[in-house]
Amino acid sequence: MTISRTSSGQPAPLTGRRVFVVEDEYFLADDISATFRALGAEIAGPAGHIEDAVEILRDGSTLDAAVLDVNIHSEMIFPIARELKARKVPFVFTTGYERVTVGPEFQDVPLIEKPIDVAAMARKLAALIAGPAR
Numbered sequence: 611m612t613i614s615r616t617s618s619g620q621p622a623p624l625t626g627r628r629v630f631v632v633e634d635e636y637f638l639a640d641d642i643s644a645t646f647r648a649l650g651a652e653i654a655g656p657a658g659h660i661e662d663a664v665e666i667l668r669d670g671s672t673l674d675a676a677v678l679d680v681n682i683h684s685e686m687i688f689p690i691a692r693e694l695k696a697r698k699v700p701f702v703f704t705t706g707y708e709r710v711t712v713g714p715e716f717q718d719v720p721l722i723e724k725p726i727d728v729a730a731m732a733r734k735l736a737a738l739i740a741g742p743a744r
Contacts, residue, residue, distance in 0.1 A: 622648070623732065623736035624649040625649070626650065627675060628652045629677065630666060630701075631643055631655045632677070632678045632679055633657075634682045638724075641728055649736075658683075660682050660683075660685045664689075676699060678690060678691055678704070680705040681705065681707065700738035700739055702731060702734060703719055704724060704731070705721060705723065
C-alpha cells in the first residue's frame with residue numbers, strides 16, 4: 611500500500627481510511643471520491659442509489675467514515691445514517707436543503723451545504739475520524 615503524503619512529508623489526513631460516499635450527483639460524487647483518494651482514502655462506492663448504499667453496508671467491509679447526501683433520488687438517507695450511527699462510524703451530511711430537513715435525531719451530525727468545499731469537508735471528516743481532542 612502506498613501512503614499518501616502531504617507537501618510537509620506527513621501522511622495525508624485520510625491515509626488508510628475507507629470512506630463511504632453516497633451521492634446521487636455523478637460529478638459531485640466523482641469530485642469527492644477523487645479528492646479523498648488524493649488524501650489517501652480508499653472509497654466505498656460512490657453509491658448513487660439507496661439500494662447500492664445498503665449493499666455496501668451489508669458487504670461486511672470496514673467503514674471508517676462516510677459522506678451522505680441527505681436526499682438520494684427523492685429518498686431520504688436516514689436509514690443508512692442510523693446504521694452508521696449504530697456502528698459508531700462518523701459521517702457528515704451534504705445537502706442543498708436547510709438543517710431542519712435533518713431533524714432532531716441527527717442534530718449532532720455536521721451538515722455541509724452545497725455547493726461543497728470538498729477540501730474543507732475532507733478536513734472535517736478527518737477530524738471526526740480522529741475523535742475529540744484530548
